[in-house]
Amino acid sequence: MAAAASERHVDLLLIGGGLASATAAEEIRKRDANGSIVLVSNEPQRPYNRPPLSKEYLRGEINDEGVYGNGGIYVHEPGWHDEHQVELLRGEAVVLDPAAKTVRLADGQTLTYGKLLLAMGGRPRALDVPNANLPGIHYLRTVADSGAIRNELDQPGKRVVFVGSGFIGLETAANSLFRHAQVTIVEPQERPWPTMLPPALSQYIADQYQRRGATLQYQHSVTGFTAGENGRIAGVQIAPVGDSAATESETIACDLAILGVGIMLNSELAQHAGLEVDPHQGVVVNDHLQSSAPDIYAAGDIAAYPDPVVGRMHFEHWDNAITTGQTAAANMTGGDESYRHVPYFFSDQFDLVINMLGYPTNTAHVTIKGSIAQDEFTAYFVEDGILRGAMMVNDDAKMDQLRELIAEAVLVPDTHALIDPNFDLASLRPSTAQNEPAQPVAVEESSRDNAS
Numbered sequence: 001m002a003a004a005a006s007e008r009h010v011d012l013l014l015i016g017g018g019l020a021s022a023t024a025a026e027e028i029r030k031r032d033a034n035g036s037i038v039l040v041s042n043e044p045q046r047p048y049n050r051p052p053l054s055k056e057y058l059r060g061e062i063n064d065e066g067v068y069g070n071g072g073i074y075v076h077e078p079g080w081h082d083e084h085q086v087e088l089l090r091g092e093a094v095v096l097d098p099a100a101k102t103v104r105l106a107d108g109q110t111l112t113y114g115k116l117l118l119a120m121g122g123r124p125r126a127l128d129v130p131n132a133n134l135p136g137i138h139y140l141r142t143v144a145d146s147g148a149i150r151n152e153l154d155q156p157g158k159r160v161v162f163v164g165s166g167f168i169g170l171e172t173a174a175n176s177l178f179r180h181a182q183v184t185i186v187e188p189q190e191r192p193w194p195t196m197l198p199p200a201l202s203q204y205i206a207d208q209y210q211r212r213g214a215t216l217q218y219q220h221s222v223t224g225f226t227a228g229e230n231g232r233i234a235g236v237q238i239a240p241v242g243d244s245a246a247t248e249s250e251t252i253a254c255d256l257a258i259l260g261v262g263i264m265l266n267s268e269l270a271q272h273a274g275l276e277v278d279p280h281q282g283v284v285v286n287d288h289l290q291s292s293a294p295d296i297y298a299a300g301d302i303a304a305y306p307d308p309v310v311g312r313m314h315f316e317h318w319d320n321a322i323t324t325g326q327t328a329a330a331n332m333t334g335g336d337e338s339y340r341h342v343p344y345f346f347s348d349q350f351d352l353v354i355n356m357l358g359y360p361t362n363t364a365h366v367t368i369k370g371s372i373a374q375d376e377f378t379a380y381f382v383e384d385g386i387l388r389g390a391m392m393v394n395d396d397a398k399m400d401q402l403r404e405l406i407a408e409a410v411l412v413p414d415t416h417a418l419i420d421p422n423f424d425l426a427s428l429r430p431s432t433a434q435n436e437p438a439q440p441v442a443v444e445e446s447s448r449d450n451a452s
């Protein structure tokens, strides 16, 4: 059907200007030389990578000119889009009509599509407490956010309070310490990443910060912010929660605060269009990353896909944006690909390169190979006798092999054998494994340092 005069037709329309969309554009063009591709983004920059925003970019080591891995943050070189006939359209998608196959932008223009990708990612979750909008209170999602924090840290000795100790918050705290700031971390939970790690590994992470002078206020929640005479933030009010030993509320004096309390998925466009949306997980898609509406796919943070191990999930990480973007693109161009991927993310903190694979949980039996004291180890997570995950700290030589073994859900007959640095992981493969699955047992906390 021909488009109405006020409408423009696009064969492959991508909503969202992040890594998932950019990866999908690249993959589509590899598979379809001629289809028109338009990528709609409400950010002023062309698609960029967010991981350096809490790392190299924040430290001032790279700028926002080159591509990621080559001194910058971008996904593609500036000329790439013209060369590959991918149109970047600055705009905000405000109405999706799946029946008419149209997307209306805030400026009034309407695009009709053949296939549509939703990759709108997320925005920082705001803290709903008094004075949460004072100058000097920062969130970190965009290059502008990172630049603003970088400027604030220009002088040494700044007193920075971090609210939340997720990966992004901790990385930012590590790099604030690097910039000689005085760091306090406030977190309502009892320890770092408590659902994923056993206490010993949480302690390992916490130690890294304490050792470098940070003050950790776990089991405390923020109740508000106070302003100084200049109208900027001057303090963070906190109160003990859970079974914290502290009883008193207090105010931490500070020059700035950085809030990292998770993200809200930008799924409203899909929800208002009547697509199936899980309020916590995002746009519900099948294993082909296809939504409940014909010809509409989702990728990146916002895609809630069926995972073979944990069921419906979404994953807010860099690798997930790339791999879901690729699979969605394949299926949007006539492919028939199931999304089957072992979850993976990385985090760089101080001199630790942390790689997390699979499904680490605090209920797993954890066996550690290597040395925690020397910051070089792999923690294997075995649940019900099955290898489910791995945390690698400065120890990623076996990552590809581990990814395959986790994908195959191999049995681990003897978890203790994993401690041996010469243990042949390939022997876990079904063709070579001879034993019954190991029984799950409590986490071996004593295995913190078993290098010898």
Ligand SMILES: Cc1cc2nc3c(=O)[nH]c(=O)nc-3n(C[C@H](O)[C@H](O)[C@H](O)COP(=O)(O)OP(=O)(O)OC[C@H]3O[C@@H](n4cnc5c(N)ncnc54)[C@H](O)[C@@H]3O)c2cc1C
Pocket: 015, 016, 017, 018, 019, 020, 021, 040, 041, 042, 043, 049, 050, 051, 052, 053, 054, 091, 092, 093, 094, 119, 120, 121, 122, 140, 141, 142, 168, 266, 269, 299, 300, 301, 302, 315, 316, 317, 318, 319, 321, 344, 345, 346, 347, 348
């Ligand atoms: C500071 C920071 C550090 C990180 N570090 C790591 C790390 O070390 N390791 C790791 O694995 N992961 C990391 N991540 C996570 C990773 O960057 C994200 O998972 C990834 O960016 C998700 O990509 P996406 O394309 O799905 O979404 P996004 O990157 O959020 O992109 C979505 C885009 O769509 C735009 N948009 C939204 N709504 C609309 C609309 N209606 N119309 C038009 N455009 C719209 C948004 O403005 C945005 O540009 C980090 C994230 C941040 C913020």
